[in-house]
Amino acid sequence: xxxxxxxxxxxxxxxxxxxxxxxxxxxxxTSDPAPKAAFxxxxxxxxxxxxDVTVEWNLFDHExxxxxxxxxxxxxxxxxxxxxxxxxxxxxxxxxxxEDVSDIWADSxxxxxxxxxxxxxxxxxxxxxxxxxxxPYTYYQWGVYYRKDIFENLGIDVPTNWSQFLAACATLKANxxxxxxxxxxxxxxxxxxxxxxxxxxxxxxxxxxxxxGKVSYTDPKVQAVFDKWDDLVKPGYFLENHAALSWQEALTxxxxxxxxxxxxxNFAVAPLxxxxxxxxxxxxxxxxxxxxxxxxxxxxxxxxxxxxxxAKNKTDAKRFLIFMSRADVQEEINKTLGQLPINKxxxxxEGDPFLAxxxxxxxxxxAMAQFYDRDAPAEMASEGMKGFQEYMSNPDRRQKILERxxxxxxxxx
Amino acid sequence: MISTNIDFTRKRSxxxxxxQQRLTPWIFLAPGLIFFCIYVxxxxxxxxxxxxxxxxxxxxxxxxxxxxxxLLLDDEYFYISLWNNLKWLIFFMLAVPIGLGxxxxxxxVIFGIRLIKSLFFFPFVIxxxxxxxxxxxxxxxxxxxxxxxLNLFGLEGFSILANETSATYGIIFAGLYPxxxxxxxxxxxxxxxxxQEQIEAGRMDGAKGFSLFWNIVxxxxxxxxxxxxxxTVIGALRSFDMVAIMTQGGPYGYSNVLAYYMFxxxxxxxxxxxxxxxxxxxxxxxxxxxxxxFFIYKMYQNEKKG
Numbered sequence: 001x002x003x004x005x006x007x008x009x010x011x012x013x014x015x016x017x018x019x020x021x022x023x024x025x026x027x028x029x030t031s032d033p034a035p036k037a038a039f040x041x042x043x044x045x046x047x048x049x050x051x052d053v054t055v056e057w058n059l060f061d062h063e064x065x066x067x068x069x070x071x072x073x074x075x076x077x078x079x080x081x082x083x084x085x086x087x088x089x090x091x092x093x094x095x096x097x098x099e100d101v102s103d104i105w106a107d108s109x110x111x112x113x114x115x116x117x118x119x120x121x122x123x124x125x126x127x128x129x130x131x132x133x134x135x136p137y138t139y140y141q142w143g144v145y146y147r148k149d150i151f152e153n154l155g156i157d158v159p160t161n162w163s164q165f166l167a168a169c170a171t172l173k174a175n176x177x178x179x180x181x182x183x184x185x186x187x188x189x190x191x192x193x194x195x196x197x198x199x200x201x202x203x204x205x206x207x208x209x210x211x212x213g214k215v216s217y218t219d220p221k222v223q224a225v226f227d228k229w230d231d232l233v234k235p236g237y238f239l240e241n242h243a244a245l246s247w248q249e250a251l252t253x254x255x256x257x258x259x260x261x262x263x264x265x266n267f268a269v270a271p272l273x274x275x276x277x278x279x280x281x282x283x284x285x286x287x288x289x290x291x292x293x294x295x296x297x298x299x300x301x302x303x304x305x306x307x308x309x310x311a312k313n314k315t316d317a318k319r320f321l322i323f324m325s326r327a328d329v330q331e332e333i334n335k336t337l338g339q340l341p342i343n344k345x346x347x348x349x350e351g352d353p354f355l356a357x358x359x360x361x362x363x364x365x366x367a368m369a370q371f372y373d374r375d376a377p378a379e380m381a382s383e384g385m386k387g388f389q390e391y392m393s394n395p396d397r398r399q400k401i402l403e404r405x406x407x408x409x410x411x412x413x
Numbered sequence: 414m415i416s417t418n419i420d421f422t423r424k425r426s427x428x429x430x431x432x433q434q435r436l437t438p439w440i441f442l443a444p445g446l447i448f449f450c451i452y453v454x455x456x457x458x459x460x461x462x463x464x465x466x467x468x469x470x471x472x473x474x475x476x477x478x479x480x481x482x483x484l485l486l487d488d489e490y491f492y493i494s495l496w497n498n499l500k501w502l503i504f505f506m507l508a509v510p511i512g513l514g515x516x517x518x519x520x521x522v523i524f525g526i527r528l529i530k531s532l533f534f535f536p537f538v539i540x541x542x543x544x545x546x547x548x549x550x551x552x553x554x555x556x557x558x559x560x561x562x563l564n565l566f567g568l569e570g571f572s573i574l575a576n577e578t579s580a581t582y583g584i585i586f587a588g589l590y591p592x593x594x595x596x597x598x599x600x601x602x603x604x605x606x607x608x609q610e611q612i613e614a615g616r617m618d619g620a621k622g623f624s625l626f627w628n629i630v631x632x633x634x635x636x637x638x639x640x641x642x643x644x645t646v647i648g649a650l651r652s653f654d655m656v657a658i659m660t661q662g663g664p665y666g667y668s669n670v671l672a673y674y675m676f677x678x679x680x681x682x683x684x685x686x687x688x689x690x691x692x693x694x695x696x697x698x699x700x701x702x703x704x705x706x707f708f709i710y711k712m713y714q715n716e717k718k719g
Contacts, residue, residue, distance in 0.1 A: 066682045070470055091685055095471035185663060241554045243664035244575035249553075373683070382683035390665035393575070404489065411484070 024316045025078040027058045029065030034270075038336035045332070046323055053316050073097040077308035079317040085125040085136055085302040086370035087211070087377050092306075098133045099307040099314065104321055105132045115325055122342045125302055125370055134306035135321045137330055139368075140266040140339040141358035142192055142299035148283040150177060150260045158285045162200075162228070165288045169237040172260050179237040181259035182392075183250030190388035191372035191381070193263050195299055198225045200290035204297035204367040211375035213413030217405040226391070226398050228290060233395045243393055251275060263287070265301065266339065269354050284357050295366035301374060302342065383408040457698065464691035470679075474688070481692035491693070494662075494669040497581050498650070498700070501670060504585045505592065505649035509641045512596025513634075517626075519597070520604045530601065537594035545658030548587035549574065574660050577667035584668060588655050592648055596641040603637030643708065650701055671697040 030039045036059065043055045058078065060068055069081060073092060083089055092098045105115050105123065122136045151158070151168075154175055159165040169179035184190045198207050202221050209215045210222070232238060239250060239259055248271060253259035255275035262268060272282055286296070305324050307317045323329055330341035335349045340359055348359050362368065373381035387401040429436075464481055468474035485491050519530050536544065551558045554572035563571050573583040607630065615629040631638075653672040656662060662669035662677060669677070671693055677683075679690025 067680065074471070091469055091471055095469070097471060185661070187663070240570055241572035241575045244552070244554065244572040252556075378683040378685050382677075382681075386665045389663070393577070393664060 022052055022313075022316070023054050023056055024080065024313055024320060025056045025058065025311075026080045026320070027060060027065075027069075027072060027078040028082045029060050029062045029069075030082065031059060031062045031065075034337050038333045041336060042324070042329060042333055045329070046320060049323070050316075050319060053319070073308050073310070077310040077312075079307065079311040079313045080305055080320050081308055082303060082305050083134065084370070084374055085122070085134070085304050086374035088370070088374040089133055089304070089306070090128060090377060093128050093133050097309055099309045099311065099317075100131045101134060101307060101318070101321060102131045104135065104318060104325070118327070118343045118345055119325070121344075121365075121368060122302055125368065126304065134304040135325045136302045136304045136342045137324050138334050138337055138339045139300045139302040139342060139362075141362055142196070142263070142265045142301075142371075143287055143358075143361065144261050144285050145254075145264050145268055145272065146261045146283050146285065147254065147257065147259075147277075147281060149281045150257060151283075158283075159288045160285075161288050161292075162231075162290045166231055169232065170235070173235065173237060177257070178239050178253060178259040180232065180261045180263065181239045181250045181254050182242045182262070183239075183245035183247045184242045184389045184392065185244060185246045185249075187382075187385035187389055188371075188373055189247050189250075189264075190392060191385050192265070192299065193229070194225065194384075194388050195369060195372050196263060196287040197228050197290070198222075199297045199299075199369060200287060200294065201225050201228055202291070203294045204369065207297070207369050208375065211372065211380075213377075213380065213409055217402045217409055222402065226402075229391070230395055230398075233392055238392060243389060265299075266354055266358055270338065279353055284354050286361050296364075297367040297369055298362055298365040299371055300340075300362055300365070300368040301371045302368075377412055380408060380412045460691040460694050460698075463687055464689075464695050466688045468687040469685040470687045471685075477688065481688050484689065485692055485696070490666045490669060490674060493666055494671045494674040494693075497668060497670050498652075498697075500581055501585060501588075501649040501652050502646065504582070505588060505645055505652075506642070508589050508592035508596050508645050509638065511589075512593045512641060513600050513638075515593065515597045516600035516604055520601065534594050534598055536591045537598065539591065541588075541591065541654045542658050544587060544590055545584075545655045548583075548590075549659050552583055574668075575664055577664055580660055580664060580668035584652075584655050584659050587659065588648070588652060592645060595644060595648075599637045599641045599644075600634065603634045607633055646704060650697075650704070671700075 026043065028035075028039055030036050039057070039059075043057055047053065047055055069083065069092075072078065073081070074097065077097075083092070089098060105126075119136065122139070123132065126132045126134055126136060146158075150156075150172070154171055154177075156168045156171055157164070159168045172179040182189050182193070195207065198210070201224050206215070206221060210217075215221070239245075239253060242250065247264070247268070250259075250262070251268065251271055252275075254262055255272065255277060269282070286298075289296070305321055307314060307321065311317055324333075325343065327341075327343045327345035330343045331346035331348075334341040334346065338349065338352070338355070340348060340355060340362065344363075348355055369375060372384065376384060384405055387405050391398055391401050463474070465476060465478060466474040467477045467480070515533060519526065519533060552573045554560065554563075554570050554575070559573075563569065573579045611633070612625070612629055615625055620628060651672060652670050653676070656668060656670055656673045657676070660668045662673050666674075675690045675693040675697065678686045678693065684690065
């Protein structure tokens with residue numbers, strides 16, 4: 001009995017001791033190798049610069065985190081938690097679980113230069129109700145990854161407009177190469193295609209209006225997006241059976257040379273190279289123009305850090321957020337991650353043609369969309385992406401799907 | 414003072430003695446009952462209550478009355494899931510006759526039969542998740558094990574799990590694999606306890622082949638059959654893990670079942686509809702209740718007879 005009591009005391013004593021001032025509890029979902037290494041390094045650096053703070057880091061499994069964050073923000077809040085920008089943080093902001101950090105964005109004295117200026121392009125996606133709720137530290141580009149060697153063999157040039165793109169698809173198809181690979185089992189890959197067709201057909205403002213629920217899904221402009229999608233779906237330019245494949249499984253046809261293009265995020269480069277592709281066989285190009293004259297906006301999903309409003313050590317948490325916004329810190333993180341820093345004074349890893357292309361593209365971008373499932377609220381996003389997948393398998397059902405999505409829109413917003 | 418004290422204790426102990434017989438079962442049942450109330454009865458009423466609210470699990474909930482149920486009636490995916498549950502109930506039942514057939518086949522005395530029996534029982538030992546994963550790989554349109562067979566039938570590149578009509582059957586088929594083994598073991602034990610005298614008597618009366626099996630063996634297997642059906646129905650109604658592993662309800666919700674649809678709406682990555690999820694759970698609960706009441710009634714009848 002005595003033993004049990006002492007152990008209990010020890011346990012409680014331990015939990016109490018973790019919450020004294022000077023301890024900073026950080027929860028992250030960075031369980032994949034590169035993000036894990038990046039956070040390990042950055043936490044070490046933070047502790048070296050701030051010897052009075054001890055960081056206690058809880059590493060969560062990437063998928064499990066999406067559920068656990070709802071629990072720990074309420075019951076056992078850390079001082080810092082990572083999450084995503086856009087409407088993805090809306091449920092937490094609305095429930096009052098994230099701390100307003102507008103002061104960090106406003107007070108230029110705290111950081112090198114002015115934060116709002118250095119990260120101006122990302123400020124919008126961190127703003128809800130006129131306030132900023134976190135600090136972005138990394139993002140990556142989306143676009144079309146393609147097999148350079150197949151394009152060269154068939155004499156295809158990198159397409160820059162819609163008719164060239166369709167012609168490239170037709171040539172590939174005629175030569176028994178699947179023009180575009182995709183794995184839609186987990187739905188979100190379809191949203192990447194939809195977003196780009198929408199951004200190029202109607203522009204960034206319409207994308208935001210749609211994801212904010214201001215426009216109807218039966219709007220002629222949405223129909224126009226699906227007309228363009230028809231151009232690809234109806235001749236069978238997408239990989240067959242995509243609904244049974246995850247995005248990783250859909251890489252295989254591309255590695256084997258059975259498919260030539262993939263509308264994807266930059267994270268696809270690492271597994272493609274592991275599969276045997278090199279800088280000579282794998283290339284990247286910006287999603288081609290559809291409606292001439294519409295300024296090109298890009299998809300650039302942003303990862304962020306936040307302070308839970310029930311955090312115990314908010315002072316040190318703010319120090320950490322300011323630290324994470326610094327140009328040199330973002331440069332180091334992103335060199336490890338193989339992604340792009342938000343702070344425009346940060347340098348980028350050299351010798352990586354994909355990052356260079358991405359940086360160039362994003363620096364010239366008109367605006368940045370987060371992604372359909374981060375810009376639209378969760379309920380709308382899940383139904384929307386289900387609809388996109390159904391459309392890609394049954395293009396004839398377009399009208400029925402759009403009417404259903406319209407019904408969902410009216411319920412959600 | 415002292416004497417009254419003694420009186421008091423004597424009275425108490427006598428009350429205890431008088432009621433000991435009646436109280437003892439309750440005392441023994443108490444731990445189980447307490448936990449049953451906390452973890453089963455309580456949550457049932459909890460989710461009934463939540464189903465009347467609109468709640469994202471984070472912000473305060475708002476009372477909406479029966480609105481969740483009204484929305485449910487207008488929800489295509491709900492009907493698809495309900496229909497799939499029915500498919501599960503019907504086709505999962507195949508495990509019972511197939512299990513019986515295998516049990517009879519394996520019920521012979523030859524060298525090494527024990528090893529063969531345990532090999533047939535093996536699928537039941539493997540975790541459902543692993544079976545789901547392996548069958549997903551089997552079904553892979555290009556590289557899967559069944560691809561060459563599909564090619565034979567001219568179904569080149571056909572993906573069972575990506576097709577809205579075949580996906581559910583594909584999952585049920587995978588689910589049957591361990592379920593057949595379960596029924597098999599139930600019947601094997603049943604066959605061990607057959608009354609040989611009755612069979613001999615039947616033989617003498619001229620029964621053989623199918624009529625011997627149908628009229629003499631099968632009635633003796635009734636307890637095994639009853640148990641096999643019960644486990645299979647329960648297995649069909651809680652078919653969650655297979656769906657989660659193999660398709661996540663896809664393609665576009667066409668292989669969903671109520672249990673997974675509830676999870677998707679309330680708890681998954683995009684699910685913030687606790688009230689709606691609870692409404693689905695309530696419907697599933699009532700469907701199960703119909704079955705459970707039937708089951709309890711039947712058991713009660715059997716016991717009255719016995």
